[in-house]
Every structure is written in C-alpha cells, then in structure tokens.
Amino acid sequence: MNNKVRYYLGLPLFILGTSITCWAIALMGARNTLGIENKFITIGPYRYSRNPQYIGDILILMGSALFINSSMLFVPSILACIGFRLMPFPEEDWLKERYGVEYIEYYNHITRFI
Numbered sequence: 001m002n003n004k005v006r007y008y009l010g011l012p013l014f015i016l017g018t019s020i021t022c023w024a025i026a027l028m029g030a031r032n033t034l035g036i037e038n039k040f041i042t043i044g045p046y047r048y049s050r051n052p053q054y055i056g057d058i059l060i061l062m063g064s065a066l067f068i069n070s071s072m073l074f075v076p077s078i079l080a081c082i083g084f085r086l087m088p089f090p091e092e093d094w095l096k097e098r099y100g101v102e103y104i105e106y107y108n109h110i111t112r113f114i
Contacts, residue, residue: 010066017059020045024052040099042106050092050110054084088112 027044031037033053045052058081065077095103 006067006069010063010068012063013059014063014067017056017061017063019056021053021056021060024056028053035094038098040102040106042110046110048110049114050107050112051088054087055113058084085113 024045025033027046028041029037029039032039032041045055049055061077061080061084065074092107096107
C-alpha cells in the first residue's frame, strides 16, 4: 500500500477513533461502561450515537490496519469490526429493561451508529 495512504488516512483514523473512545468512556465512566453502575448518559458523543465507543473502536482498528499495513492485522481487524457492529443488538434489550422509558425515548431519537 502507498505510504501516503497509510500515513494520511490510517493515522488520522486511529487518532480520531482513540479520541472518540476516550471521550465516551470519560463521560460514562469505566464502571458504567462495564454495566456496574446505573447512570444513563446522553451528553457528549452520546448526543449523536448510541454507541460512540464502538464507533471509536472500529476507527482505531481501521486506522491501525491501514497504518501498519499487515495482512496479519487486516483480517482480525475486519472480524473485530463486524463484532463491534453486532454487539449493540443484545445490549439494547438489556438497556431497555434497565432504563425503561428514558432509554426507549433515547433509542427512538438517536441512531445506533451515525
């Protein structure tokens, strides 16, 4: 792959993904991210997406795969991205049960991704 593509696309994707993920975790807190605490967050990146951490993780993986340019990283990155794309589905039922009407209203107004 062309080095310019690797550097000018891969590195910014990685940095953007890391920024989004860190911002989302900082707002939600690690304990809430793990489902330990009961605090519903709708600010920051959660105003635009129900799953900004997954968006960030996908961007990190895509940026890493482009930047490193290794076939050994490319296939696992694609599989992980597919996993991140599917993970919200079972979580949504749990969130509806846990937060009720508050989450259902949020669910109806904010997209799963972007």
